[in-house]
Amino acid sequence: MSTSRKKLLTGEMVTNAIKDSFIKLNPVTMMKNPVMFIVEVGTFVVLLMTLFPGYFGTEGSVGFNLTVFVILLFTVLFANFAEALAEGRGKAQADSLKKTKTEISANKVLGSGIKLVPSTELRKGDIVIVSQGEMIPGDGEVIEGLASVDESAITGESAPVIKEAGGDFSSVTGGTRVVSDKIRVRITSDPGESFIDRMIALVEGASRQKTPNEIALNTLLTSLTLIFLIVVVTLAPIARYVEIELSIPVLISLLVCLIPTTIGGLLSAIGIAGMDRVTQFNVLAMSGKAVEAAGDINTMILDKTGTITFGNRMASQFVPVGAHPERLVGEWAAVSSMKDETPEGRSVLELMKKQGLxxxxxxxxxxxFIEFQAETRMSGIDLKDSRKVRKGAVDAVRKWVEAQGGTVPADLGTQGDAIAKEGGTPLAVAVDHEIFGLIYLKDTVKPGMKERFDQLRKMGIKTIMCTGDNPLTAATIAREAGVDDYIAESKPEDKIAVIRREQAEGKLVAMTGDGTNDAPALAQADVGLAMNSGTVAAKEAANMVDLDSDPSKIIEVVAIGKQLLMTRGALTTFSIANDVAKYFAIIPAMFTLAIPQMEALNVMRLGSPLSAILSALIFNAIIIPLLIPLAMRGVAYKPMSSTRLLQRNLFIYGLGGVVVPFIGIKLIDLVVHWWV
Incomplete structure (x- = not known):
C-alpha cells in the first residue's frame, strides 16, 4: 500500500476507468447523479434527432445535431471517467489485499489435542496455536505467549511488531505471519467478517454511503438544475415572440451549459478520492462521513499510553517506603505479578531476575488472581493463607489500605511525587493493611509529538490528553508532549464525559486510542481512530483504524478531511462561477440580433450564435477532464484560519471560475467560428 502513495494513477487504472465510463451510461446508474442524468437524457434526445431528422423536421441541421451529440456524449463520459478513476484506485488497493486472503491451515485446539483444519472452518471463539513461520489463520487475540509478527501484507511496513497476551497489543490480523516464538490465539471473527474482508469491501467502494454534506450539495445542484430547466423552457416562447428560432438541440445545449455540470460530474469523484487518500496513508475509514467530519474537528482527545507514549511502561526500580528494605518491596511486587500477564506484570519479574533477587x-x-480493573486501578492476588497482595495506582492502594485499618508511610507521597516529576509512573505495593513501597514504571513520549501538536494548534484544534496517571506524572508528560490540556487519573467514563462536554458546546471531537478501556470513548467521538496494534474492542468501536498504529496520523486524517471539504467547496465555487461566465457568453450572442440593446452584455464578442453555443458546450465538456487531477489529488491545504481560507479560495476559484471560461470560450470560438 505504501507504493500507491507514490503514484497517483497507472495505465491499467486509466484503461479500466475508460471501460467503466461506458458501463456507467446505464440510466439506472446515472439516475444517482441527477445533474448528469439530465445531460444523458439530452444526449439521447439529440441522438434521435440526428438519426431521424425527417421525423423531427430537422433535415438541415444534421451536422449541427451530430456535433452537439458528440460533445454531450463526451461530457457524460468525462464525468463517468472521473468517478471510475477514483473508484479504480480503491479497487487496485483491494486487489493487493485479496492476495493476502489465501487458504491457510490452522492448528485448532480440541480438548487436550490439536487438529489441522482449513482456516475457513474456524469460527468465533476457536483457539489456535501459531508457531514461527506460520500464518495467523484469522483475526483474533493473543491469549497466551509472545511473538514477533510480520504485518507487512496489511500495513506495507516490513518491520515486525510484538504481539503478546494481555495489555493493548494482543490483537492479531488474519493473513499476517509469525516470525518468532509461538502464540495461542482466540479467533474473534467468522469467515467473511475478518478485518481484511472489511477492508476490501470498503476500499472497493461497496459500502460507501454519501455523506450529509454531499447529500446537501446534491440537493442544491438538483435544485439549480430544475431552476435552469424552467428558465430554458421559458426561453422558447420568448424567442418565438422576438422571432428567433431556437431548436431543441440548441435549447438542450443551453441547458447543459447553464446547469452545474462541472461539479455535478466531479462530485462523486471528490468524495471517493477523499476516502482513498485516507487509505493511501494506511488509515481505513469505515465511512465517508468519518473523513468529512475529520475536516471540521475542533477538539482531539488522546489516550496517553500507547498513543502519545510508546506504552511500554516497564518496571525499572523498586523504591521502598517506611522502614522496609528494597528486597522486600521486590518480593511482594513479584508475588503480585506472578499471574499477571500484562507487560507491566512481566517486567516486574524480569527486574527481579536482573537484580538477582x-x-x-x-x-x-x-x-x-485479581485482574486490573479501570474502576479499582489495582491488580494482585489473594493468597491461600488469606493475605491479600495488591499493586496499583498510589491513591487507589492508599484508600484500599486505609479501608482495612492500615496506616500510610509518611514518605509514600514524597517518593511517589519524585517518580512522577521524572515522568515515571509509581505503582504502590501493599499486603493487607501495610504498604511496602513503589514500583517505578518508565514510559517515553514518542519522537516528534510536540511538533505534531503544534501543527494541530495552527489548525485551530485543541488537544486533551487522558491518562490514568496521577496529576504530577500527567503534567510532566503533557508538558513534554506539548498538549493543550490533560485529565489525570481518568477512568473510561471520564473520557466519555469530556467528549460529551465538548460536543454539547457544538464542537466536533476526535479520539485516538488502542485499549479496550478506550472503546466507549472511541464510539462516542465524532471521529474515532483506533490503532491496529490495539485490541479488537477498540477497532470495532472506532470509525477509523490506523494500520501503522501511529497516533500522530490523526493529523494527516484531519488534513485530508479539510482537504476534502475544501476541494468540494472550491470546485463548487468554480462551477457556479463558470455558469455565470457561460451565461454572458451564450444569451447575448443568441438575442443580440433581435434585441440590439443586449449588445452591451455581449462582452465576449463571439462570432455568431451558433459558434457561441458550440464554444460554450465544448468548454463545458473539456473542463471536466482538466479538473479530474485536482479532484483526485485535492486542493492543497495549509494551516490557516477559516476566514483566510475562505478568502483565498473565493479569490482563486471564484474569480478563476469567471475568468477562465471567458478566455477558454473565446479561444474555442475563434476556431469554431472559422470552422463553421
Whole structure:
C-alpha cells in the first residue's frame, strides 16, 4: 500500500476507468447523479434527432445535431471517467489485499489435542496455536505467549511488531505471519467478517454511503438544475415572440451549459478520492462521513499510553517506603505479578531476575488472581493463607489500605511525587493493611509529538490528553508532549464525559486510542481512530483504524478531511462561477440580433450564435477532464484560519471560475467560428 502513495494513477487504472465510463451510461446508474442524468437524457434526445431528422423536421441541421451529440456524449463520459478513476484506485488497493486472503491451515485446539483444519472452518471463539513461520489463520487475540509478527501484507511496513497476551497489543490480523516464538490465539471473527474482508469491501467502494454534506450539495445542484430547466423552457416562447428560432438541440445545449455540470460530474469523484487518500496513508475509514467530519474537528482527545507514549511502561526500580528494605518491596511486587500477564506484570519479574533477587514462587500457588480493573486501578492476588497482595495506582492502594485499618508511610507521597516529576509512573505495593513501597514504571513520549501538536494548534484544534496517571506524572508528560490540556487519573467514563462536554458546546471531537478501556470513548467521538496494534474492542468501536498504529496520523486524517471539504467547496465555487461566465457568453450572442440593446452584455464578442453555443458546450465538456487531477489529488491545504481560507479560495476559484471560461470560450470560438 505504501507504493500507491507514490503514484497517483497507472495505465491499467486509466484503461479500466475508460471501460467503466461506458458501463456507467446505464440510466439506472446515472439516475444517482441527477445533474448528469439530465445531460444523458439530452444526449439521447439529440441522438434521435440526428438519426431521424425527417421525423423531427430537422433535415438541415444534421451536422449541427451530430456535433452537439458528440460533445454531450463526451461530457457524460468525462464525468463517468472521473468517478471510475477514483473508484479504480480503491479497487487496485483491494486487489493487493485479496492476495493476502489465501487458504491457510490452522492448528485448532480440541480438548487436550490439536487438529489441522482449513482456516475457513474456524469460527468465533476457536483457539489456535501459531508457531514461527506460520500464518495467523484469522483475526483474533493473543491469549497466551509472545511473538514477533510480520504485518507487512496489511500495513506495507516490513518491520515486525510484538504481539503478546494481555495489555493493548494482543490483537492479531488474519493473513499476517509469525516470525518468532509461538502464540495461542482466540479467533474473534467468522469467515467473511475478518478485518481484511472489511477492508476490501470498503476500499472497493461497496459500502460507501454519501455523506450529509454531499447529500446537501446534491440537493442544491438538483435544485439549480430544475431552476435552469424552467428558465430554458421559458426561453422558447420568448424567442418565438422576438422571432428567433431556437431548436431543441440548441435549447438542450443551453441547458447543459447553464446547469452545474462541472461539479455535478466531479462530485462523486471528490468524495471517493477523499476516502482513498485516507487509505493511501494506511488509515481505513469505515465511512465517508468519518473523513468529512475529520475536516471540521475542533477538539482531539488522546489516550496517553500507547498513543502519545510508546506504552511500554516497564518496571525499572523498586523504591521502598517506611522502614522496609528494597528486597522486600521486590518480593511482594513479584508475588503480585506472578499471574499477571500484562507487560507491566512481566517486567516486574524480569527486574527481579536482573537484580538477582529471589522470591517464593510457591506462595502464589492456589491463590486467586485479581485482574486490573479501570474502576479499582489495582491488580494482585489473594493468597491461600488469606493475605491479600495488591499493586496499583498510589491513591487507589492508599484508600484500599486505609479501608482495612492500615496506616500510610509518611514518605509514600514524597517518593511517589519524585517518580512522577521524572515522568515515571509509581505503582504502590501493599499486603493487607501495610504498604511496602513503589514500583517505578518508565514510559517515553514518542519522537516528534510536540511538533505534531503544534501543527494541530495552527489548525485551530485543541488537544486533551487522558491518562490514568496521577496529576504530577500527567503534567510532566503533557508538558513534554506539548498538549493543550490533560485529565489525570481518568477512568473510561471520564473520557466519555469530556467528549460529551465538548460536543454539547457544538464542537466536533476526535479520539485516538488502542485499549479496550478506550472503546466507549472511541464510539462516542465524532471521529474515532483506533490503532491496529490495539485490541479488537477498540477497532470495532472506532470509525477509523490506523494500520501503522501511529497516533500522530490523526493529523494527516484531519488534513485530508479539510482537504476534502475544501476541494468540494472550491470546485463548487468554480462551477457556479463558470455558469455565470457561460451565461454572458451564450444569451447575448443568441438575442443580440433581435434585441440590439443586449449588445452591451455581449462582452465576449463571439462570432455568431451558433459558434457561441458550440464554444460554450465544448468548454463545458473539456473542463471536466482538466479538473479530474485536482479532484483526485485535492486542493492543497495549509494551516490557516477559516476566514483566510475562505478568502483565498473565493479569490482563486471564484474569480478563476469567471475568468477562465471567458478566455477558454473565446479561444474555442475563434476556431469554431472559422470552422463553421
Amino acid at each position: 529471589t522470591y517464593d514462587e510457591a506462595m502464589a500457588e492456589g491463590g486467586a
